[in-house]
Amino acid sequence: MALVTTKEMFQKAFEGKYAxxxxxxxxxxxxxxxxxxxxxxxxxxxxxxxxxxxxxxRPEYLRHMVLAAVEETGVDVALHLDHGDSFELCKKCIDIGFTSVMFDGSHYDYEENVRLTKLKL
Known part of the structure; x- marks a missing residue:
C-alpha cells in the first residue's frame, strides 16, 4: 500500500462499485x-x-506525517490539497508529493480566476 493518486483510487472504486x-x-x-x-x-x-x-x-511536515501513517498501516492514501488559494501553494504541494490538488481562485476577479485556472502546473 502507498501514497496513490485519486485517479488510480477512483478507478479501483469504480470497478469495485464502492466509495x-x-x-x-x-x-x-x-x-x-x-x-x-x-x-x-x-x-x-x-x-x-x-x-x-x-x-x-506546513506542507513538508504534513507530507511526512501522512507518509508515516501509510508506512505504519499499509493503507492506500491520496493526499489532496483542497481549495488551494494560490497557484504557488498548489505548485509547492505537487512538488513535495501531494497526489492531488484543487485550485480555488474564487477570491480573484472572474478574468484572473479563469486565467489562473487554465494554467498548467
Missing part, C-alpha cells in the same frame, strides 16, 4: 484516527487539507 471517503486533516491525531479507521475497514482513504490548515501545519 472512497475524503476527510479534512489538521494535525497528527486526526491523521492517525482517520487512517486507523480506514485500516479497520480495509479501505483506501483521501486525506485532504485546506490552504489555511496547510499553512498552519
Amino acid at each position: 472512497i471517503g475524503a476527510f479534512n486533516i489538521n494535525n497528527m491525531e486526526i491523521i492517525q484516527g482517520i487512517v486507523d479507521g480506514a485500516k479497520a475497514q480495509n479501505s483506501a482513504v483521501i486525506l485532504q487539507c485546506s490552504s489555511g490548515a496547510i499553512k498552519y501545519m
Whole structure:
C-alpha cells in the first residue's frame, strides 16, 4: 500500500462499485484516527487539507506525517490539497508529493480566476 493518486483510487472504486471517503486533516491525531479507521475497514482513504490548515501545519511536515501513517498501516492514501488559494501553494504541494490538488481562485476577479485556472502546473 502507498501514497496513490485519486485517479488510480477512483478507478479501483469504480470497478469495485464502492466509495472512497475524503476527510479534512489538521494535525497528527486526526491523521492517525482517520487512517486507523480506514485500516479497520480495509479501505483506501483521501486525506485532504485546506490552504489555511496547510499553512498552519506546513506542507513538508504534513507530507511526512501522512507518509508515516501509510508506512505504519499499509493503507492506500491520496493526499489532496483542497481549495488551494494560490497557484504557488498548489505548485509547492505537487512538488513535495501531494497526489492531488484543487485550485480555488474564487477570491480573484472572474478574468484572473479563469486565467489562473487554465494554467498548467
